[in-house]
Amino acid sequence: MREIATLQIGAYANFVGAHFWNFQDELLGLAADHEADPVFQRSGLDMDVLYRTGETRQGVATYTPRLVAIDLRGSLGAVRSSGSLYDEGQGVLHGTQLHTWTGPVSLHKEEPPEKSEFLKRLEAEEAGQQSNATDETIVQGLDERVQSWTDYSKVQLHPRSVYEIEGIWNTVTPFDSFCHGKGLFTQSFRLEEFQERFRFFVEECDHLQGVQALVDDSGGFSGVASDILTNFEDEYGGIPFMLFTVRPPEEEPRPVVRSLHDAVSFASLSSIGDIVVPLGLPQLSRSAFARHLTIDDAKVFQTSAVYAGALHNATLPFRMLASSTQVGGCDMGVLVKGLTYATRNVANLSAALPSGMSSIFKQDLREPLVFFLSVPLTPEVALASSQDYAAESYVIQGARLAGSKGLATVTDVMKSMNYGKQKFSSHVACSPCPLPVPLPFPSIFRSSVGRYGDILLETSPSSATGRGALDVFSVPVATSLRTDKGIEPYLRRRLSDIEQLGLKRQSPVLQDWDLAREDVEELREVLANTLARYADETEFDSS
Known part of the structure; x- marks a missing residue:
């Protein structure tokens, strides 16, 4: 075996993670469905990489993600952190109870949240009962009323998977900056x-091939992650570690406090992972990425689905089996080593969902395929010159041939990957299995997206209401993980904020965060050293 363990730290990370695991669950269901498209029955994916087998006390076999997800108390909606799969009682699920507090107590009480129609149907199916809710009702309810990531998660989790931070309450306790989370897990009982x-x-x-972590770095969870992952490095040093930071779109311009948070958060996290991938466009709905999507930036249910699709695709090589129908499967350590040449450990992720690859196969390409398809999901990324040295991982799944319902073969895709004189250290993975669109997926596809992700000609203005799982069965996806000079503006922005706002102006905000000048100077040095790795180009052989 070559297992992967997954961490999800923070609210938005769990929203993204819920979609990610829904994709995996859908693939598992289609693989076992004798009436499903054969491409899913022979997907060539080893789900044991992400899942573990177990058994309840009643002897019922279980198959659950190898996952620990951290969130605030009260963030799980109508779902218990224990889930319903194991009957182990709630006592093992909560953080350690403290009974030594003698100060004032503030009581906040509200009615328990109502379960979504989707959850009600899942419970009815588990009980062998018939649900009255139609697919249309469920889709409409999710698009309009998702409050928690558990409202649409259809994956059964192990009782040890969900950890709610005791004493820190969702929407009640301030938790919007690095300082609110920093130090929480230096307390022995939590850690x-x-x-x-x-x-x-x-x-x-x-054989643990690596750890993948999703961290919500938009608020206090970046401080939580800094504490946890620093200790993680001490215990699991040497195990490949990929860190994806995720955040929802932001409508308001960044104030000083927000700029300092971003700089401090990134500097603290960037030195932890073997490779760090920042994700989160300030305005996803207005980006070039959304040209075939209709997204409401205010709905985290929608925006998180986009990042989950990209992450599913980018990490696909780690669970690909050797097969004549697909290429590029590899361990996490191999990919990380290839991407982090010259000690560059910050990558940008570009993606296309759906990829629109069928139209690309109509022409003879003279440039790399993904240049035509993918748009950065990492903010503040510059378009790198084709002559810039870079290490890159292309992953393409479910490519279709133009003018037909047929899937493009690995040979079709590889012929289109014409690199010319560009100097790449590249890894290419290609799978014919597209990304399935499960029922809880939000209705974000424009009318120009066909049932199998084909890009169609729109005959009328796109409706404000998008298409979802009832209309789109699957989509092709393309991603590109790249370490090149394109990330420089992102790094320079954070270094400038530390220097100008933190050191030159000596913002009182940092003092409120209990950061001494020496701490700020150390963070500044981390950012400066990270940026310096991208300034010097060193020629290397393509692989």
Whole structure:
């Protein structure tokens, strides 16, 4: 085995993660469905990489993600952190209870949230009952009323998977900056409980190929992640580690406090992962990425689905089996080593969802395929010159041939990957299996997107209401993970904010965050060293 363990830290990371696991669950269901498209039955994916087998006390076999997800108390909506799969009681699920508090107590009470129609149907199916809710009702309810990531998560989780931070309440406790989370997990009981949960999943692995972490870096969870992952590095040093930071779109211009948070957060996290991939466009709906999508930036249910699709595709090589129908499967360590040449450890992720690849196959390409298809999901990325040195990982799944319902073969795709004189250290993975669109997926596709992700000609103005799982069965996806000079503006912005706002002006905000000048200077040095790795171009051989 070559297992992967997954961490999700923070609200938005869990919204993204819920969609990610829904994709995996849909693939598992289609693989077992004898009436499904054969491309899903023979997907060539090894789900044991992400999942673990277990057994309830009643002897019922289980198959659950190898996952620990951290969130605030009260963030799970109508779902218990224990889930319903195991009957172990709620006591093991909550953080350690403290009974030594003698100060004032503030009581906040509200009615329990109502379960979504989607969850009600899942419960009815588990009980062998018939649900009255139609697919249309469920889709409409989710698009309009999702409050929590558990409202649309259809994956059964292990009781040890979800950790709610005791004493920190969702929407009640301030938790919007780095300082609100920093130090919470230096308290022994929280750190020990997290380590115990994560160790449970790691110690049963035969060969852990790596850890993938999703961190919501838009607020206090970046401080939480900094504490946790620093200790993680001490215990699991040497295991490949990929860190994806995610955040929802922001409508308001960045104030000083927000700029400092972004700089401090990134500087603290960037030195932890073997490779760090920042994700989160300030205005996703207005970006070139959304040319075939209709997205409401205010709905995290919608925006998180986009990032989940990109992450599913970018990490696909880690669970691809050797097959004549697909190429590019590899361990996480191999890919990380290839991307982080010259110690560059910050990558930008570009994606196309749907990729529109069928139209590309109509012409004889003279440039790399993904140049035509993908748009950065990493903010503040410059368009790098084709002559810039770069290490890159292309992943293409579900490419279709123009003018037909047929899938493009690996040979078709590889012929289109014409690199010319560009100097790349490249890894290419290609799978014929497209990304399935499960029922809880939001209705974000424009009318120009066909049932199988084909880009159609629109005969009328696009409706404000998008198309979802009822109209779009699957889509092709293309992603590109790249370490090149395109990330420089992102790094320079954060270095400038630390220097100008943190050191030159000596913002009182940093003092409120309990950061001394020496701490700020250390963070500034981290950012300066990271940026310096992208300034010097060193020629290397393409692989």
